[in-house]
Amino acid sequence: NAGVTQTPKFQVLKTGQSMTLQCAQDMNHNSMYWYRQDPGMGLRLIYYSASEGTTDKGEVPNGYNVSRLNKREFSLRLESAAPSQTSVYFCASTGTSDSYEQYFGPGTRLTVT
Amino acid sequence: RKEVEQDPGPFNVPEGATVAFNCTYSNSASQSFFWYRQDCRKEPKLLMSVYSSGNEDGRFTAQLNRASQYISLLIRDSKLSDSATYLCVVTIGNAGNMLTFGGGTRLMVKP
Numbered sequence: 001n002a003g004v005t006q007t008p009k010f011q012v013l014k015t016g017q018s019m020t021l022q023c024a025q026d027m028n029h030n031s032m033y034w035y036r037q038d039p040g041m042g043l044r045l046i047y048y049s050a051s052e053g054t055t056d057k058g059e060v061p062n063g064y065n066v067s068r069l070n071k072r073e074f075s076l077r078l079e080s081a082a083p084s085q086t087s088v089y090f091c092a093s094t095g096t097s098d099s100y101e102q103y104f105g106p107g108t109r110l111t112v113t
Numbered sequence: 114r115k116e117v118e119q120d121p122g123p124f125n126v127p128e129g130a131t132v133a134f135n136c137t138y139s140n141s142a143s144q145s146f147f148w149y150r151q152d153c154r155k156e157p158k159l160l161m162s163v164y165s166s167g168n169e170d171g172r173f174t175a176q177l178n179r180a181s182q183y184i185s186l187l188i189r190d191s192k193l194s195d196s197a198t199y200l201c202v203v204t205i206g207n208a209g210n211m212l213t214f215g216g217g218t219r220l221m222v223k224p
Contacts, residue, residue, distance in 0.1 A: 035214075040121060042200070043157070043214040090156055100145050100204065102212060104156035 002026055006091050006105035013081040013112045021076040021108050023091030031094045032074040033058075033102065034066060036087040043090065049074055081112045116140060117215035119201050125221045130191045134218045136184040136201030143213075146177055148186050149200040151217065157200055160186075191222045 004025045013019055025032065030051045035043040035058075045058030049068040063085060065077045074093075078085060088109050092102040119136045126132050138146075146163035161168065163175040163184055174187040184201055201215035 040216050042115075042117070042216040045211070048211070100147065100162070100212065101159045102157075104158070106156055 004091055004093055004103050004105035006089075006108050008108060009106065010109050011111070013078075013110065015082060015112060017081050018077065018079050019081065020078075021089055021091075021110075022073070023075065023105055024073045025091075025093040025103070026072065027093060027095065027103065028071070029093035029095045029103070030071070032068065033092045033094075034064075034074070034076045035090045035092065036060065036085075037090060037107075038087050046076065046089075081110075083112045086110060086112045115216070116213045117201055117203055119215040119218045121216055121218060123219040123221050125223060126191055127223055128191055128193060130222075131187065131189045132191055132220060133188075134186045134199055134201075134220075136186075136215055136218075138182050138184070138201075138203045138213075140203070140205070140213075141182060143203040143205070145204045146175075146184050147202040147212075148173075148175060148184075149202055149214070151198045151200055153197075157214075160199070188220075191220075193222050193224065196220055196222045 007022045033048040034046040037043045044060045047066040049055045052071045067075045088107050090107045091105040094102045117138045148160040149157040150160040151157040161170050163177045167176045172189045176185045198217040198219045200217045205211040
């Protein structure tokens with residue numbers, strides 16, 4: 001049982017390049033989330049998907065797009081990377097509406113130069 | 114003002130010490146409260162939920178004061194393996210399982 005997996009683990013981009021971060025969970029969870037974590041800022045929600053077929057903006061959605069491909073997979077796309085998007089990105093999932101435990105993937109460390 | 118505020122630390126304590134972390138939150142409609150633990154360069158993991166009556170899990174005790182919008186975590190008999198960052202987490206108002214994370218308090222337990 002892998003839980004939540006993310007690819008890639010590390011990535012370096014040049015300003016203006018695009019990329020997609022992949023996330024998958026095998027726990028049959030309905031809700032999935034993308035966060036970014038910067039020093040001293042805590043985790044900030046970028047986008048979330050309460051269920052398959054729905055996505056909503058979180059606290060810091062600008063510069064990102066998401067796709068809930070199916071129940072298992074939730075991807076995050078940077079269309080034109082900027083240095084301000086240098087961060088650690090975590091994907092998370094949770095099972096039911098009354099379960100607050102979020103299970104996190106191992107993270108993607110992204111540097112934009 | 115941040116929605117969830119924590120002292121970033123670091124708290125440097127010897128093995129066996131008792132250490133307490135505090136956290137304040139700004140949204141009085143928040144319904145649920147948690148402590149997550151994050152090891153260096155790893156993902157956060159749920160440590161424990163925080164209930165109004167206070168709750169204990171082994172060496173860890175969590176307390177909630179809704180009137181003051183204040184949460185605490187007490188660790189007794191600190192172990193080297195307790196070294197980590199502890200994240201205070203609250204639900205966003207009464208919005209189901211949407212979470213707001215504090216910036217974390219770093220604990221370093223020394224031999």
